[in-house]
Amino acid sequence: MQMTMVEALNSALGLELERDRRVVVLGEDIGPNGGVFRVTEHLQEKYGEERVFDTPLAESGIIGTSIGMAVYGLRPIAEIQFAGFLFVCMNQLVSQAARMRFRSAGAYSCPLVVRAPYGGGVRTPEMHSDSLEGAFLQTPGIKIVVPSNPYDAKGLLAAAVDDPDPVLFLENIKLYRSFRADTPVEHYSIPLGKANVVREGTDVSIFAYGAMVNVALEAAKQAQQETGTSVEVIDLRTIWPLDEDAITASVAKTGRAIIVHEAPRAGGVGAEITAVINERCFYSLLKPIARVTGYDTPYPVPGQEDYYLPTPAKVMTALREIMEP
């Protein structure tokens, strides 16, 4: 069935509520309102207020109580209304959810999924567009998943709910309704920690995730047409753990690497991938690794955000430079 990412996520949540009595869905405005992006639409009607419920407006409270519920044996799926508000519950996520198994030497675990919309280009107010995945790279104990399309979103969310440890599931706002894709109605799962080669190529590898996968694909097509450059595009799907084997295999083949993400450059996913390539396949490199990312500034206001975000044009520039003899 053709679904938007919002519909695919809604379908995944419904199936999880259907197949596992332990699953509860909570967050701000996720009940009768169906979430500010309608990802949880009709779920409360179908599964009741006891399992799908609105919370007070308190992010730390949402995650802190979700931790208690997860330890008890439920499978909470908590929504943080915008990823920019994850800062408010950083303590509960980083020092608590991520450490429950560790602190108790496995006596207790915290199978919790935290969903949060992120990403720019949709003219939102401040703190509604920020990409925070890099901040969580320094948080051992939490997996980070970022789908790039409806099919992946549904399958990855199912895997996140099944995971025995906490998962941060970042949903790109621009992708929510920008296109439909063929998505099975029934339950299926896509394993976490595995990247997906969305376009095969031999000259250069582009690593991207979320909305940047389509930006990379667009640039790849353009490069093929203009210069005949064969670009491989790898959708990371999971930011942590990183699929280092997929990264290494691709760079070993192409000898050139470009990383594209919306988040600021410093200490981000691009820096980590650069280090992985350096450690694992440095001698395969024909050219220095390039990063096309957000700038090291706060995320700008709506009137300026298009300048901030990576675009096919910016990726094209990186492609031309990296293909120079």
Add this chain to the structure above:
Amino acid sequence: MTIQQIDPGLVPYQILDVEGNLVGEMPDISAERLLSLYRFMQVGRVFSNKIIALQRQGRATTFGSLAGQEATAVGLAAPMQPQDWLTTSYREIASLIVKGVPVPTLAYSFRGFTPENWPAETHCLPVQIVIGTQMLHAVGLAMAAKIAGDPVVAVGVCGDGATSEGDFNEALNFAGVYQAPVVLVVQNNGWAISVPRHKQSAASTFAARGEGFGVPAKLVDGNDILAVYDTMHEAIENARAGNGPTLVETLTYRIGAHTTADDPTRYRDAAEVEAWRAKDPIARFQKFLTRRDLLDEQRAQQIVSEVEEEINEAVRIAEAMPPMAPDSFFDYAAAELSPRQQAQRADLLRYTDQK
């Protein structure tokens, strides 16, 4: 005015006065149970003194003294059922012992290791350090119990300093909104390290916070084991019966330093400490038990000796336990280690004597 109270006119609930006289209604507790409460209070004090002594000898890590707060620590945990959950700060080690966490397990943790046999069935979350954070975990556990339809209650405990944290207030709010079967306890010992109670909040009591969140609250003499036990028993069973949460503030005093790394003479008067020694919760309860002919000086001495031997034995067991393997911090970093973590672990093993 005492250090814990801004409004001395508010009288905390009391069953035993400072001299151990019965001034309230005696709760329904058997003689055997009364003596067991007394014994647990001694366990808390002896354990605290022992770990502090070990720390001075370099045999234990940083430790926060429990002395003076045994009535609250024991009284809050004793009415709990085995299926009930407890989330605490570092000041309620005695509560964990009452709830069934073995003393050697706790002693091992103060050697600087994570016990690998944490008794999950005691339903005690291991101590976490970020102030106030565990109060939300208690509420979440209680919410889950309610959703699951289980007759299970959660108790969350924090100190007076924690009441300034957002999480404390969010915990009260969630508890009220969901009518969670939870009892939230503030152990008000007058000091948050060096900051006295009156600089923590201008509110007359921390119990008063309950009203703003629609949560009934009780103010209790935290050095009166019977008052704490009675209040907690009622609050816990009230929650179990589906009547929602309660906030309990216990007024007590931290006789010792904040931790072994703290020097309280820098910020508080010796006279204040001495005044509180006179209100010692163990001495008070002992006087009461003696008057009831349940205890005499000789029997009390015997209990202390037995407890000391028990704690010494627990420390011997803990010190005989093998140290954690150098690479075991990888074991519980995730249910399944990523390829990178596996490689890092293998790399670490090159620098250890492990085979």
